[in-house]
Amino acid sequence: LSMGQALAAGLRHGLLSQNVPVLLGTPLMGLEVEDGRVVGIRTPSGVIRTRRGVLLAAGGFEKNEEMRKKYQRAPIGTEWTVGAATNTGDGILAGLDLGAATDLMDDAWWGPSIPLSGGPYFCLAERSLPGCVFVNSAGVRFVNEAAPYVDAVHAMYDTGSVPAWMIIDQRYRNRYLFAGLGPRQPLPGRWYKAGAVFRASTLESLADQIEVPADALALTVQRFNGFARAGVDEDFHKGESVYDRYYGDPRNGPNPCLAPLEKAPFYAVKIVPGDLGTKGGLRTDPQARVLREDGTTIPGLYAAGNTSAAVMGHSYAGAGATIGPAMTFGYLAVLDMISSTQTEA
The missing domain is CATH 3.50.50.60 (FAD/NAD(P)-binding domain)
Structure with a gap:
């Protein structure tokens, strides 16, 4: 044990x-x-x-x-x-x-969670790994994705970002574990059927599926990608704290928590305010x-x-x-x- x-x-x-x-x-x-x-x-x-x-x-x-x-x-x-x-x-x-x-x-002891068909998945390390961005229904980023999980959900409520969407690309899926699945392992069809995950060959098509403004999502990802290449998140400082880097990828530079989203297909994962308890x-x-x-x-x-x-x-x-x-x-x-x-x- x-x-x-x-x-x-x-x-x-x-x-x-x-x-x-x-x-x-x-x-x-x-x-x-x-x-x-x-x-x-x-x-x-x-x-x-x-x-x-x-x-x-x-x-x-x-x-x-x-x-x-x-x-x-x-x-x-x-x-x-x-x-x-x-x-x-x-x-x-x-x-x-x-x-x-x-x-x-x-x-509550909040934590961003994915409402999977078999029950919620408490999303922890996945948020700190390079190559993911959280957006709200307006397609706008609103939080440091790697923030402590209680703080991340406080930001969801404070900014009216419930539900939110975690945007990742195929590079992310090729490299990292995700919700208990190995790298490159296909996401189960039941997750798509439950509306917890969407996939598309372009960001524009992905935006249409999750009903967020396509131009706003494109601008958000473009700005995030610029931060990732420079290694500095000017908006939310992702990857600057020891806490952020703990779950990041030390092999990834110049910032263990930042990487551009460029490789299709792209994925949108629904994020809700889950918790470990009140x-x-x-x-x-x-x-x-x-x-x-x-x-x-x-x-x-x-x-x-x-x-x-x-x-x-x-x-x-x-x-x-x-x-x-x-x-x-x-x-x-x-x-x-x-x-x-x-x-x-």
């Missing part, structure tokens, strides 16, 4: 070694409160009481269409997220029922205690992970930005539970 699977396995092993039960198929129906303090949870099979409090760490609400439409910018869709199907905001809703405050509900949730203090709107705590109630509002706000520190805070504030929550019960005793 490696990466996230290794972490999950290590946590599971820790639970097993301490004989901690894990109740599968047990959805949270609500919180049990006595004398103003959270003392347990309600499940379909009854109430489970706790001695020290309840820590809500049930993920975000990326698969709750009603909540997404209520709190987030349109267009938005639960079909664009790669989050777990069970992340329907149960923990957040339970906190709201007790008067908890929320924050950052309009935001970022908003219950507002908490430094001990992960859930807060009311007036800043007071709800006794016995804690939150961590995507059930809580992200500690880093609208920014994104990098890969693992959900895992580190979840583990840290989960730990701090338990320390506070122990400290509080000892003080009461």
Whole structure:
């Protein structure tokens, strides 16, 4: 095992070694409160009481269409997220029922995604490789394609560029992996049928297929190609940061993230605002205690992970930005539970 699977396995092993039960198929129906303090949870099979409090760490609400439409910018869709199907905001809703405050509900751990027939593909390295350009419905470039994925989707919404189009050429396809496919490997016919990918022998024909102004697309690509040959992106500075270059092609010069689009056929790939999960949730203090709107705590109630509002706000520190805070504030929550019960005793 490696990466996230290794972490999950290590946590599971820790639970097993301490004989901690894990109740599968047990959805949270609500919180049990006595004398103003959270003392347990309600499940379909009854109430489970706790001695020290309840820590809500049930993920975000990326698969709750009603909540997404209520709190987030349109267009938005639960079909664009790669989050777990069970992340329907149960923990957040339970906190709201007790008067908890929320924050950052309009935001998510965004990432430009391709709406493929089998589900969304989170587009990461492909955007930094040389020979791709993002355009909006006007055929105009609007972002540094290699930007951190949260920032890239913020730009999509801020400029009204939903959906956007990733334009690449055959040179790009001959050289690089794309959405799990090897170089030169034909794109599946079902992707074309789903309207996720279009192909044409000229940029003008491609523009007609995706319904963007052909002259605008041609000018955008012409300007981008000039930047690529010079190695300097004067509009959005693609390839200047260490982050950009990390996923670029070090063999490509003078800029590892820039190459002209010249070799037919040309491809247009639909880009939508996908995500890894939502970022908003219950507002908490430094001990992960859930807060009311007036800043007071709800006794016995804690939150961590995507059930809580992200500690880093609208920014994104990098890969693992959900895992580190979840583990840290989960730990701090338990320390506070122990400290509080000892003080009461």
